[in-house]
Amino acid sequence: MGAYAAINGDGLSMYYEVVGEGEPVVLVHGTGGYAGSWAAQLDLLADWYRVYTPECRGHGRTADVEGPYSYEVFADDLAGFIEALDLGPVRLAGWSNGASVALRLALRRPDLVSRLVLLSGATTSREGETAAATALSVEPGRSWLAETWRPLYEALSPDGPEHFPVVEEKLNRMWREAAPVAMEQIAALPMPLLVMQGDDDCVEIAHAAAMAGTAPDGRLAVVPGTSHVSPMEKPELVSLLLLDFFEEKPPTRYFPLGSLRSAAEAACTIARAA
Template sequence: MIQKTIITLALSIFAQFSFAQEAKSPFDTTTYGRNPAVGKYADIRGFKMYYETYGKGEPLLIIHGNGGSINNFLYQIPYFAKNYQVIIADSRAQGKSVDPTDSLSYEMMTDDLNALLDKLNLKSCYVIGWSDGGINGLLLAMRHPDKVKKLAVTGANLWPDSTAVDPFVYKWAVNMNKTVQDSAKKMKSPSPAIKNELKLLHLLSYEPHITIEQLHTITCPTLVIGGDHDVIQPKHTMLIAQSIKNSYLWIIPNSGHSTPIFKKDQFNQVVGDFFSQEFRTIDQFGRFN
């Protein structure tokens, strides 16, 4: 059996407990991620990337996490589509963006998103990224700085060890990776689904590898978000914020990793305010305000 990665696990738990009295969760019934009226495929760097767009206004790119898809942001799409042109895609090897190749990296996915923006003739945009999507957001601001006007990331990490990730979760991810690898080795011909899951699990267990020096190159205003009981340790989230010159830090109390779901109202309002308001430098006597 293919194991669930962090985002799909979070969504399954949400469906089980928050909607126990309903026949189906909103993630099963939403049209986001399977909307024929707006869904399109773009030929991007050797595969067909599925994406949807909603609303009008300045462009806003939203990036999902490991094993996720467009529908993970069912609470953000309608909120932000009131004021922005929301562009949201299934990342390479996830959702409807099928990629049969053996390799997958955050850098590849980041360059895919940059290519999608180029294809849509978008010179710059606001960006929201959750979990692996947050990692991709950071990399987009580093690798293609002209593309990112403002960046909000939640639950992102810089490296794959227990100094960044909660030790229990880190051990679980590594063990899950090993379990699926061992199972695949016993098969004469692992299915494409298992091969794909191994690519995602490799990211979960052994990447990314972003340095503090790389973070120093980010110049766009950045809102760094994490739950106080996140999968990513709060001290690591703080380190990310402290390493980006123009950054705000928001640690959400009584919150885990799924801030766009369980803290959706707070998340939408604070991120929306961050995008719409001028970024200010708080220093010297300004710290007393």
């Protein structure tokens, strides 16, 4: 089911689709994406949750509005969406550019996010990016990336094909000028965090592991044999990982070795079970 929600009082009317019943899950697409970007995950997740897939400003069927883009602007749009539909706190997952938006929302409005998934994105600095990912913000990578999502934009945008260069320039400027998120901010996240990506993705695996390890309740999932679009390449596995994280039923950890304290706790647990 598709509908529009009035956001932030600045003329933004955000298109979204919703399916399923239960507690709310919000899935945020990446650059050039739309609600259908998450189609492969909906069959499983909608059996457990009411799943919302909004389209950000200048994407899909959501018209652009005046003003520059920033991750903070997109995060405020998303906060407005959650509040307009009275959904919060939600289980939130962002993919690629959507991960950077989801992270900013979690930092700015932690009251709206109960569990956070950063999929294939949300590097805390350009140092965590692979060289290939960095090359997409400059020529010839910039033009190549633009041409990959231009057809979808032209097919769906209410602003018409002629507006595409405006949106592309706003996005590119946002990537170039975005302020990084520091590890100290990751360490302050109050909600459980799952950092997930392909093993041939835009973020160095060591950097993703550092993010997950810095969060107070962080987990890391590397989807083997996949790239920046793991939800399309291994949809069942990605869906199961999302469902496992969204379900608040953590198993007993019988042999954790991440710290001396966790090892001591494991020993006690094993002794009690013997």
